[in-house]
Amino acid sequence: MEILSTGGTAKTLRENGLKVLDVSEYTGFPEMLDGRVKTLHPKIHGALLGIRDNPEHARKMKEHGIIPIDMVVVNLYPFEATVARPNCTLEEAIENIDIGGPSMLRAAAKNYPYVTVIVDPADYPPVLDEMKKTGGSVSRETNFRLAKKVYALTAKYDAAITQYLAGK
Incomplete structure (x- = not known):
């Protein structure tokens, strides 16, 4: 297993004894624009979107040095907590x-x-329990359940942004 991470998370993982590959090392492209651009790269999104049993996808991934990513764990920027602060500026909100x-x-x-x-x-x-029981894999059923949570979370996240900006 290899862990791919950015900035602060990579630092924390290393401090806790884990080996981490920085996203910028993997992509060959540095974090830029004050951290606004870290993971927006074809080597990341190709690694997430490539259909593993599609020969054309596999060929293109190999051609471009894209290694499939099997698991993504993300905690979004704390937008709602940021805008809940009484002195939060529009600029702070936007950066979150x-x-x-x-x-x-x-x-x-x-x-x-x-x-x-x-x-x-x-x-x-x-998920860790399932991986231990199956030798490291996660079932399609579990993955589908987790995927549904993603769309619920991102819809809620976007709704919070929309609501905040509507009040400005």
Whole structure:
């Protein structure tokens, strides 16, 4: 198993003794624009969206050095908590709108037959238990259940952004 991560999360994982490959190392492209662009890259989204048993997808992935990503675990920027602060400015709110996280989540959820996507820390233990019982895999049924959570979360996240901006 290899862990692919960005900035602060990668640092925390390393501090806890885990080996981590930085997304920028994998993509060959640095984080940029004050961290606004980290995971928005074809090597990430191709790795999430590639249909594993489609020969043309497999050929293109190999041609472009895209390694399939089997699991995505994302905690979105805390938009609602940020805008709940009494002194929150519009600029702070805007900087706490996650772009890469929802993009990865939606890509992974779309490809649920091949990718496990976790947005709720309450799902960590049951997914780990399933992986222990199956030698590291997660069932399509579990992946579908988790994918549905992604769309519920991203809809709620976008609704919170819409509501906040409507009041400005």
